[in-house]
Amino acid sequence: MFTGLVEEKGRVVALSRGGLARLVVEAGRLAGGVEVGDSVAVNGVCLTVAERSGKELLFGVMPETLRRTALGDLSEGRAVNLERALEAGGRLGGHIVQGHVDGVGEVVSIRPEGEAEIWEFSAPGSVLRYVVEKGSICVDGISLTVVSVGGESFSVSILPQTKAATDLSEIGVGTKVNLEADVMGKYVERLLAPYLEKGFERSI
Template structure:
């Protein structure tokens, strides 16, 4: 389990493989010391298992299912990624409950400066928008954010300077695909109501 509070922006050192899966090696000097082999790390919101740790470098394997459902297949060596190690007992819950199970991929529609931050509109599939509510939570690229506005085919975000300084979202641009994870509580409520 995660909170959507990014702990480090890491850099992909290498990425090898293809449709059968990809091995990622990520330079993560702050994350590597707190993760053990077999531990979970959210990479741009995608929960992956640390297969090996060599100094400040962590290696992961993304299977075809993960590559089909996320933006990881579009990454390349040198790319920066949001990193969050799994929550430990006693850690602060600063964001919201995030599983690291990406629900789908959205696309950035527009980015505009707004004060010292950014106003970002993200197009999302209908099956995800039904879980979105104004002032509700959503994870975008693994970052816990608050939905500022809703549209028929999109939602809006107001990104504050701290978020821009501490995550990869400062580089967000129109047309960019982004990993989305809706609030898991909304999915449970829907399931319980449907079952009566």
């Protein structure tokens, strides 16, 4: 489990495709606290460390992961958001993030608002159904608060500190991003499904 609070902005060293793609990331100081077999969220995708060499981490990436996420669009030198799995007893400063991407969105627009910026992201309907105003969503591994929700997109407010510490400082309109909806909404829908299917009305 993760929190969506980015610990380090890493860099892609290499991404080789094949039966099992190999993603090498320069992880900076975060690498010192990681062992082989540990889980690390890379742009919001939970991956397992296969090898560690100095500050570089190597991950094996399955074809299914490349199909379902934006990791396949990464290239050498691209910034990526890194977060280690939450330790028991650690602070949950963001929200509960599983590292299981629900869909891929795209940066639609960026506009200034005071010292902050309003970023709009397109999202598939399978993700938008769980997005609510003032709720949480994970974008490229960053826990963000939703400002507004439209028919095909949602917007968030980005503070200068968040932008500087994440890949948002280096991407722009047209960039694809990984999206993970708040897991609580998915569980609520699943639990209510039998009642809704029978036509029962529940007061929540």
